[in-house]
Amino acid sequence: MxxxxxxxxxxxxxxxxxxxxxxxxxxxxxxxxxxxxxxxxxxxxxxxxxxxxxxSKEKLFDIIMFETLFGFMQNMAMVLNDEKSTLEKKVEMIAYNYIDFITKEPNVPIFMLSELRNNAGRLLEKLPIKQLIMTSAFFRQHQEAVAKGKITEPNPLHFLMNILSLVIFPFIAQPLLQGISGLNETQFNKLMQERKKMIPVWIKAMMKAK
Amino acid sequence: MxxxxxxxxxxxxxxxxxxxxxxxxxxxxxxxxxxxxxxxxxxxxxxxxxxxxxxSKEKLFDIIMFETLFGFMQNMAMVLNDEKSTLEKKVEMIAYNYIDFITKEPNVPIFMLSELRNNAGRLLEKLPIKQLIMTSAFFRQHQEAVAKGKITEPNPLHFLMNILSLVIFPFIAQPLLQGISGLNETQFNKLMQERKKMIPVWIKAMMKAK
DNA sequence: AAATAAATTAATCAAATGATTAAAAATATT
DNA sequence: AATATTTTTAATCATTTGATTAATTTATTT
Structure with missing residues (x-):
C-alpha cells in the first residue's frame, strides 16, 4: 500500500x-x-x-446503495425502537429528522425507491429491516394505544405509511408541486419547515378520527 | 399510405x-x-x-411522457374544477379515482416524478397545469372553508399535498413497505383499498386539527 | 540508494446501443 | 395489369460506454 x-x-x-x-x-x-x-x-x-x-460500476453502486439505505433506515430504526419516548414524541422525531435530512439530500428518497423497484429483493436482503420495524417499540406502543381506544385505526402499517407519506412525498413530488404552485426552492423549503410542526398535529388528529 | x-x-x-x-x-x-x-x-x-x-427514442419518449402526464392530470383537473361537488366529495373522488388508477398502473407515479426531476421545465410547459389547479373550484372552496373556520390550515398547498401524499406515496414506496411488512402484492392492494375509505376521513380530521 | 510495491495514466478493446441505409415485401393508384 | 407508394426487413454504421492493459509515476521497504 x-x-x-x-x-x-x-x-x-x-x-x-x-x-x-x-x-x-x-x-x-x-x-x-x-x-x-x-x-x-x-x-x-x-x-x-x-x-x-x-x-465495476455495479459493485460501486451496490456499496452506495447499501450505505444510502442503511443511513436512511438507521435513524428511523433508532427512533422507532426507543423504549423511553412516547408514540407522539416518535412522530415528532421522525418529522423533524427526516424533513431536515431530506432537505439536505433531496434526491435520496426517489433514488432509493426507484432503485428498489428494480431490485428490492437483492438490495434489502442485507438489511434486517423487517424484524427491526415490526417488533419495534413504535408498533407495540401503537397497539397499546389502540387497546386503550386512543387510536381508532388498528393497523400500524397505515399509521407508519401515513407518517412517511406526509413527510417524504412532498419532496418526491417537488418538481411537480413547484410547477403547480410557482414557488421557488427557498419558498418550497419554507413550506417543508412548516410541516415539521404540523405533521405531528395532523397525525394525532387523523388517528383519532373515525 | x-x-x-x-x-x-x-x-x-x-x-x-x-x-x-x-x-x-x-x-x-x-x-x-x-x-x-x-x-x-x-x-x-x-x-x-x-x-x-x-x-428517435427521445421523440417517442416525449410523446409517451406527455400522454402520461396528461392522463394523470386530466382526472385531477376535472375533479378539482367541478363546481357542483363539495370539497369533501372532491377528496373522496381523488382518493377513489387515483387508488384505482394507480393499482392498475403502479409504475406511473414514480415514472412521472423521476423523469420530471430531470426535466420539469421542458416536460411541464406543454400543460397549463398551474393555471388549472391554482384557480380551481377546489382551491376556492378551501379558502371559503378556512374563512368559515371549518379548516384550520390556511394554505391550500398543504391541503393538496396531504391528499396526494396519503394516496400516492404508499404505491411509490410499495417495494420497501412490502419488505418491511412481509405482505404480498394481493395483501398490499387490499390495504390500498382500505385507504379509499379512510383517507377522506383522515383528511377531514386533520384539516380541523390545531 | 536500490529494489519492490502501489497508485495513476493514456491508450485501447469489446460490447451495447441509437440510428441509418438499401433492398424487399406489401399495399394503393392508375 | 402495370406502376407508384408505403411499409417492413436485414445488414451495417458510428458513438457511447464499461472495462482492461501496459507503461509511468509515486510511495514504501530493505
Missing amino acids: AKSKEAKSLDTTTEEKIKAAARVVFHKKGFAATRTRDIAEEAGINLALLNYYFR | AKSKEAKSLDTTTEEKIKAAARVVFHKKGFAATRTRDIAEEAGINLALLNYYFR
Whole structure:
C-alpha cells in the first residue's frame, strides 16, 4: 500500500473521493443514467481508477446503495425502537429528522425507491429491516394505544405509511408541486419547515378520527 | 399510405403497437434504462420501424411522457374544477379515482416524478397545469372553508399535498413497505383499498386539527 | 540508494446501443 | 395489369460506454 493504513484523513483518499462522487451522481441520476465517466469526472480522477478500486460500476453502486439505505433506515430504526419516548414524541422525531435530512439530500428518497423497484429483493436482503420495524417499540406502543381506544385505526402499517407519506412525498413530488404552485426552492423549503410542526398535529388528529 | 386512414381499428396499427410497447417499457424502466430494442421486442416489430415512425427514442419518449402526464392530470383537473361537488366529495373522488388508477398502473407515479426531476421545465410547459389547479373550484372552496373556520390550515398547498401524499406515496414506496411488512402484492392492494375509505376521513380530521 | 510495491495514466478493446441505409415485401393508384 | 407508394426487413454504421492493459509515476521497504 502506498498510503499508511491509519491516517490519510480518510475523506481525501482516492477511494473515498470516488465513493463521494459516486454518491452524488448515482443519487442524482440513478444507476442506468450515470456513466462511469461522470463519476470519474466528478471525482477528478482517471476513469481506470474506478475499476482499480471497485472492480465495476455495479459493485460501486451496490456499496452506495447499501450505505444510502442503511443511513436512511438507521435513524428511523433508532427512533422507532426507543423504549423511553412516547408514540407522539416518535412522530415528532421522525418529522423533524427526516424533513431536515431530506432537505439536505433531496434526491435520496426517489433514488432509493426507484432503485428498489428494480431490485428490492437483492438490495434489502442485507438489511434486517423487517424484524427491526415490526417488533419495534413504535408498533407495540401503537397497539397499546389502540387497546386503550386512543387510536381508532388498528393497523400500524397505515399509521407508519401515513407518517412517511406526509413527510417524504412532498419532496418526491417537488418538481411537480413547484410547477403547480410557482414557488421557488427557498419558498418550497419554507413550506417543508412548516410541516415539521404540523405533521405531528395532523397525525394525532387523523388517528383519532373515525 | 398502405393502410386506410379511417379504419384499421387504431389499436393494431404498427404505430399504436409501438406506442403501447413504449408505454409499458418506459413506465417500467424509465428513459435511461430502456433500450429501443426492448421496445421493438415488446411490440413485436423490427427495430428500424421505431425510427421510421417516431424518428428517435427521445421523440417517442416525449410523446409517451406527455400522454402520461396528461392522463394523470386530466382526472385531477376535472375533479378539482367541478363546481357542483363539495370539497369533501372532491377528496373522496381523488382518493377513489387515483387508488384505482394507480393499482392498475403502479409504475406511473414514480415514472412521472423521476423523469420530471430531470426535466420539469421542458416536460411541464406543454400543460397549463398551474393555471388549472391554482384557480380551481377546489382551491376556492378551501379558502371559503378556512374563512368559515371549518379548516384550520390556511394554505391550500398543504391541503393538496396531504391528499396526494396519503394516496400516492404508499404505491411509490410499495417495494420497501412490502419488505418491511412481509405482505404480498394481493395483501398490499387490499390495504390500498382500505385507504379509499379512510383517507377522506383522515383528511377531514386533520384539516380541523390545531 | 536500490529494489519492490502501489497508485495513476493514456491508450485501447469489446460490447451495447441509437440510428441509418438499401433492398424487399406489401399495399394503393392508375 | 402495370406502376407508384408505403411499409417492413436485414445488414451495417458510428458513438457511447464499461472495462482492461501496459507503461509511468509515486510511495514504501530493505
